Amino acid sequence: MSNGSHKGVHVAYIxxxxxxxxxxxxxxxxxxxxxxxxxxxxxxxxxxxxGWVEHDATEIWTNVQAVVRDALAHxxxxxxxIAAFGITNQRETTVVWDKATGEPVHSAIVWQDxxxxxxxxxxxxxxxxxxxxxxxxxxxxxGPKLRWLLDNVDGLRARxxxxxxxxxxxxxxxxxxxTGRHVTDVTNASRTMLMNLETxxxxxxxxxxxxxxxxxLPEIRSSSEVYGTYEGVPVASALGDQQAALxxxxxxxxxxxxxTYGTGAFLLINTGDQPVHSQNGLLTTVGYKxxxxxxxYALEGAVAVTGALVQWFRDxxxxxxxxxxxxxxxxxxxxxxxxxFVPAFSGLFAPHWRSDARGVIAGLTGxxxxxxxxxxxxxxxxxxxxxxxxxxxxxxxxxxxxxxxxGGMTAxxxxxxxxxxxxxxxxxxxxxxxxxxxxxxxxxxxxxxxWSGTDELKANWHKAAEWEPSMEPAVRDKGYRKWKKAxxxxxxxxxxxxx
Numbered sequence: 001m002s003n004g005s006h007k008g009v010h011v012a013y014i015x016x017x018x019x020x021x022x023x024x025x026x027x028x029x030x031x032x033x034x035x036x037x038x039x040x041x042x043x044x045x046x047x048x049x050x051g052w053v054e055h056d057a058t059e060i061w062t063n064v065q066a067v068v069r070d071a072l073a074h075x076x077x078x079x080x081x082i083a084a085f086g087i088t089n090q091r092e093t094t095v096v097w098d099k100a101t102g103e104p105v106h107s108a109i110v111w112q113d114x115x116x117x118x119x120x121x122x123x124x125x126x127x128x129x130x131x132x133x134x135x136x137x138x139x140x141x142x143g144p145k146l147r148w149l150l151d152n153v154d155g156l157r158a159r160x161x162x163x164x165x166x167x168x169x170x171x172x173x174x175x176x177x178x179t180g181r182h183v184t185d186v187t188n189a190s191r192t193m194l195m196n197l198e199t200x201x202x203x204x205x206x207x208x209x210x211x212x213x214x215x216x217l218p219e220i221r222s223s224s225e226v227y228g229t230y231e232g233v234p235v236a237s238a239l240g241d242q243q244a245a246l247x248x249x250x251x252x253x254x255x256x257x258x259x260t261y262g263t264g265a266f267l268l269i270n271t272g273d274q275p276v277h278s279q280n281g282l283l284t285t286v287g288y289k290x291x292x293x294x295x296x297y298a299l300e301g302a303v304a305v306t307g308a309l310v311q312w313f314r315d316x317x318x319x320x321x322x323x324x325x326x327x328x329x330x331x332x333x334x335x336x337x338x339x340x341f342v343p344a345f346s347g348l349f350a351p352h353w354r355s356d357a358r359g360v361i362a363g364l365t366g367x368x369x370x371x372x373x374x375x376x377x378x379x380x381x382x383x384x385x386x387x388x389x390x391x392x393x394x395x396x397x398x399x400x401x402x403x404x405x406x407g408g409m410t411a412x413x414x415x416x417x418x419x420x421x422x423x424x425x426x427x428x429x430x431x432x433x434x435x436x437x438x439x440x441x442x443x444x445x446x447x448x449x450x451w452s453g454t455d456e457l458k459a460n461w462h463k464a465a466e467w468e469p470s471m472e473p474a475v476r477d478k479g480y481r482k483w484k485k486a487x488x489x490x491x492x493x494x495x496x497x498x499x
Contacts, residue, residue, distance in 0.1 A: 012081060012082065012083035012450065013028050013029060013030055013036055013075075013077065013081055013082055013083065014028070014029050014082070014083055014084055014085075014086065014441040014444055014445045014450055015027070015028045015029075015068065015071065015072070015082050015084075015085050015086070015233075015441070016028075016029065016085070016086040016087070016088065016437040016438070016440040016441040016444070017064055017067070017068065017085060017086070017087050017088070017174065017440070018088050018089075018241070018244075018436055018437045018440065019060060019064060019087070019088070019089040019090060019170045019171075019174060020089075020090050020241065020262070020263075020436075021090045021093075021110065021111070021112075021262070021263045022042055022043070022045070022263065023040050023041060023042040023043065023063075024040070024041055024043065024060060024063045024064045024067055025038060025039065025040040025041075025067055025437065026038070026039050026064075026067040026068045026070070026071035027071065027434060027437040027438075027441070028071050028072070028075055028077065028082070029437075029438065029441045031450075031451075032460055033432055033438055033441075033442070033457070033460035033461075034432070035432065035434065036075050036077075037071050037072075037074035037075035037077075038071060038074070038434075039066075039067040039068075039069075039070030039071040039074060040067060041063040041066055041067055043055060043056065043059050043060055043063055044056060044059065046107060049115075051113070051114040051115065051117075051346060052113055052114070052115050053109075053110040053112045053113040054107035054108060054109060054110060054113070055093065055107060055108040055110055056104075056107055056108070057095045057097070057104040057107070057108045057170075057173055058103075058104060060108070060170070060173075061173070061174070061177050064174060064177075068085075079231040079232060079233050080232070082233045083233075083234075083445065083448055083450045084226075084233060084234045084235070084236040084237070084444040084445060084447065084448045084450065085178070085230060085233055085234070085235045085236065085444060086236060086237035086238075086239075086437075086439075086440030086441045086442075086443055086444030086445075087171050087174055087175065087235065087237060087238045087239075087440055088171075088238070088239050088240070088241050088244035088436050088437060088439065088440035089169065089170035089171045089174070089188070089238070089240060089241060090110070090111060090170055090241060091111060091169060091170075091187075091188060091191045091240035091241060091242065092111035092140055092141055092142045092145070092169065092191050092192075093108050093109065093110045093111050093142075093169060093170050094108060094109045094142045094145035094146050094149070094167070094169065095108040095109075095167075095168055095169075095170070095172075095173050096146065096149050096153075096156070096160075096165050096166065096167050096168075096216070097165065097166055097168075097173070097176075098164065098165055099163070099164055099165060099166050100164070102176075102177070105149070105153055105156060105159075105165060106149055106153050106156075108170070108173075109145040109148065109149070111140060112263075112304065112346050113139065113145065113346075114139045114346050114347065114355060115139070115148060116139045116144040116145055116147070116148050117139050117355050119144055119147060119148060119151075120137050120138065120139055120144055120355070123137055123144070123209070123210075124137070125137070126138075126353065128209075129193055129206055129209070130277070130284075131277070132196050132197065132203055132205065132206055133190075133193045133194070133195065133196070133197065133203070133206060134190065134197045134275060134277070134283060134284030134285055135191075135193050135283055135284075135285075136281075136283075136353050137193075138349075138353055138355065139346075139347070139355055140302070140349065141191055141192060141193040142169055142191060142192040142193065142194075143192045143193035143194045143206070143210045143212065144193070144210070146167050146192075146210070146212055146216075147210050147211050147212060150211065150212065157213075160213045160215070160216050161213055161215075163213075163215045165216060166182055166216055166218070167212075167216040167217055167218070168182070168184060168218055169184060169188045169191070169192070169240075171184055171185060171188050171238040171239075171240070172184045172188070172218045175227050175228070175235060175238060178228065178230040178235050179227055179228025179229060179230060179235050180228065181227050181228045182218045182219065183218050183219045183220075183221050183227050183238075184218040184219070184220055184221070184238065185220070185221055185222060185223045185237075185238040185239060185240075185289070186200050186220055186221075186222060186223060186286045186288075186289045186295055187223055187238075187239050187240040187243040187244075187285070187286050187287070187288060187289075188238065188239075188240045189202075189218075189220045189286075190285045190286040191240060191285065193206065193210065194206050194207050194210060194212065194217065195220065197275045197284060197286070197297075198275070200220060200286070200289070200295060201220055202214060202217055202220070221238075222289040222290065222291050222292070222293075223237055223238060223239045223243070223247075223288045223289050223290065223443050224236065224237050224288070224289070224290045224291055224443040224444070224446050224447045225237075225291050225447050226447055226448065234444075234447070234448055235444075236443075236444040236445075236447035236448050237440050237441075237442075237443035237444035237446075237447060238440075239288060239439055239440055239443055241260070241262075241266075241436045242260055242266040242268055242300065242302075242436075243268065243285070243286070243287055243288055243298070243439070244435075244436045244437070244438075244439035244440045244443070245258055245260040245266070245268075245406055245407075245435045245436045245439055246258055246268045246270065246287055246288070246298060246439065247287075247288050247439030247440075247442055247443055248406070248432075248434075248435030248436060248437070248438035248439030248440075248441075248442060249404045249406065249430065249435050249439075249461070250454070250457050250458045250460075250461045251268070251269075251270050251287075251404070252270065252296070252454050252457075252458065253270060254270050254271055254272035255269065255270065255396070255398050256269070256270050256404075257269035257270065257392070257400060257403065257404070258403070258404040258405065258406065258435070259385060259403055259404075259405050259406075260405075260406050260407040260435070260436065261306050261307060261381060261405065261406070261407035261408065261409035261410055261415075262306070262307050262407045262408060262409070263305075263306070263307050263308045263311075264302060264303050264304050264305060264306055264307070264308065264349070265302075265303040265306040265307075265381060265384065265385060265407075265409075266300060266301070266302050266303070267300065267301040267303075267385065267388045267389065267392065267403075268285075268287065268298045268299070268300045269298060269299050269392055269396060269400070270287055270296055270297075270298055271287075271296075271297045271298055271299055271396060272296065272297065273294045273295065273296060273297065274297060275297040276297065276299055276395060276396060278299060278391070278395045279394070279395060280351050280390075280391035280392075280394050280395050281350050281351030281352060281353055281391055282299045282300060282301050282350055282351060282388070282391050282392060282395055283299070283300040283301075283302065283350065284297065284298075284299060284300075285297070285298050285299075285300050286298070288443065290443070290446060290454075291446075291447065299392055299395055299396060300350070301349075301350040301351065301387075301388030301389075301391060301392060302349045302350050303349055303350065303381075303384040303385065303388065304343075304344075304345070304346055304347070304348070304349045305343035305344075305345050305346070305359075305380075306343075306380070306381040306384065306409060307323075307381075307407070307408060307409050308343070308345070309341070309343040309345075309377050309380060309381070310323050310326050310377060310378075310409070311323065312343075312345075313326065313373075313374070313377050314326075319370050319373065319374070320374070323408075324411070324412075326374050326377060326378060326412070327378070327412050327413070327414045327415070329370060329371055329374040330371060330374040330375040330377075330378055330414055331371075331414060332369075332370075332371035332374075333369065333371035333372050333375055335372075335375065336363075336372055336375045336376045336379055337365070337367055337368050337369070337372035337375075338363040338365060338367075338368075338372075338482075339361060339362070339363045339364055339368050339372050339373060339375075339376045340361070340362045340363050340376055340379070340380075340383075340482055340483055340485075340486035341359070341360075341361050341362075341373070341376040341377055341379075341380045341486075342359060342360050342361075342362070342380065342483075342486045342487050342489075342490050343359050343377075343380055344357040344358050344359045344360070344490040344493075345358070345359050348487070348490065348491070350387075350388050350391065351387055351388060351390075351391040352387075352487070352491070354490075354491045355494070356491060356492055356493060356494040357490040357491045357492070357493060357494075358490060358493040358494060359490065360486060360489050360490050361373070361376070362485070362486040362489055363482065363486070378412065378414060378415045378418065379418060379479075381409065381415060381419070382415065382418045382419040382421075382422045382423075383422060383479070383480065383483040385419060385422075385423065386422045386423055386480060386483075387487075389403075389423055400423070400425060401425060402425055402426050402427075402428055403419070403420075403423060403425055403426070403427050403428070404428050404429075404430065405419070405427055405428065405429050406429065406430065406433050406434075406435040406436070407433070407436075410429045410433055411433075413467075416429070416465075416467045417467045417470075419467070420467040420468060420469045420470075421469050421470060421471035421476060422471070422476055422479065422480065423469070424469045424471075424473075424476065425469065426466055426467065426468050426469070427466065427467045428463055428465070428466045429463070429464050429465045429466075430461055430462060430463060430464055431462045431463070431464040433464070442457050
């Protein structure tokens with residue numbers, strides 16, 4: 001089937017479902033990795049309290065069904081034209097549902113949600129589970145969110161003990177609704193804080209320490225295999241969104257890395273078939289696992305707020321009316337005027353892991369204008385990336401030589417140039433910037449023989465744009481020094497009596 005033929009009549013396509021933080025999409029791809037059609041629907045962001053973020057899992061499933069139908073309709077395709085579905089998803093977002101009815105027992109708790117902060121403090125030292133899970137104790141991960149639900153939803157723990165409810169991240173929720181199977185893949189499981197990085201299975205010690213009944217947990221499978229069928233089409237891959245982007249950027253060799261700029265920014269570097277334990281605040285995670293092959297591991301630096309800061313600037317402050325306008329506004333000035341914006345809206349992620357931090361704008365003077373603030377907003381994404389790259393270089397012992405980028409913010413040329421300047425390496429964007437969906441499509445296609453192997457996928461990768469560093473070292477060093485001073489002013493803001 002490697003020529004993409006299907007039933008001798010149709011040219012078959014691969015469809016990828018991308019269940020993201022703000023919307024769900026379906027993209028149909030052809031043999032060359034080109035986009036045939038796209039459909040997208042946003043879902044509600046529910047904020048019950050400061051720091052709490054929820055989604056309606058039923059609304060998301062309804063939207064996913066709709067975008068699949070719409071994407072096929074846009075290209076005049078039917079299910080019989082699709083060789084396989086792949087799934088990629090917002091990671092760590094946690095949903096529990098009734099095994100019999102399929103009804104969620106509570107809203108999904110989103111990865112950004114910080115309600116588990118007090119629980120995290122009771123679980124002990126930040127590095128308690130790092131050796132086994134690759135993760136620091138933080139509000140970010142699914143395990144503590146699941147524990148919170150068990151502790152706070154009336155009768156849920158008793159139902160869980162009786163085996164009446166199921167847990168999943170969004171990949172599991174979708175696969176269960178699509179195929180009736182209760183499974184997850186290694187990349188999503190590696191973000192729960194419940195999976196052992198070496199065995200790639202649920203770890204009894206972690207599961208017990210988190211106080212989670214094992215019966216709730218899905219079976220862990222590879223990222224590229226057939227889990228079941230939907231409308232007769234194999235559902236054949238699942239990858240957390242950042243791992244999917246690594247796969248879509250064809251970073252199959254150790255030392256190859258990418259950064260995705262969406263709501264947050266996520267830098268992953270392939271470390272090969274052995275997990276590398278970070279000494280510098282990074283996460284050790286599973287990059288992907290193709291069928292029976294050994295897993296590929298990755299180091300990850302997660303920055304909570306990048307694109308979300310531009311959204312905030314647009315929606316909450318009203319200084320721009322569209323995200324694209326920020327570049328125009330930032331170009332009205334030559335520099336940031338001395339202003340730095342650290343968007344620690346839900347604490348600081350890598351490499352700091354400080355949930356007590358909150359955002360600051362530092363260096364304000366009467367000289368600062370809207371343009372300077374717009375520039376500070378953009379520059380925040382680059383400086384946060386620099387912190388993560390420094391940590392990666394230290395951990396991996398291999399300096400990043402080029403950064404492959406993707407995601408919505410890569411359309412911002414000013415940001416991409418500034419990124420190249422502060423990292424002092426070339427920044428490269430591929431022709432297909434939708435690498436998250438592409439990675440899910442690639443993994444599904446490999447599982448059903450639509451593509452012959454990773455070499456064929458590598459041949460599909462083409463460069464669309466490249467930015468070369470042009471900043472004077474003294475300017476870069478001073479900017480980074482000031483950035484670090486601004487970061488220092490964010491930590492320790494939250495007190496015990498704050499909600």
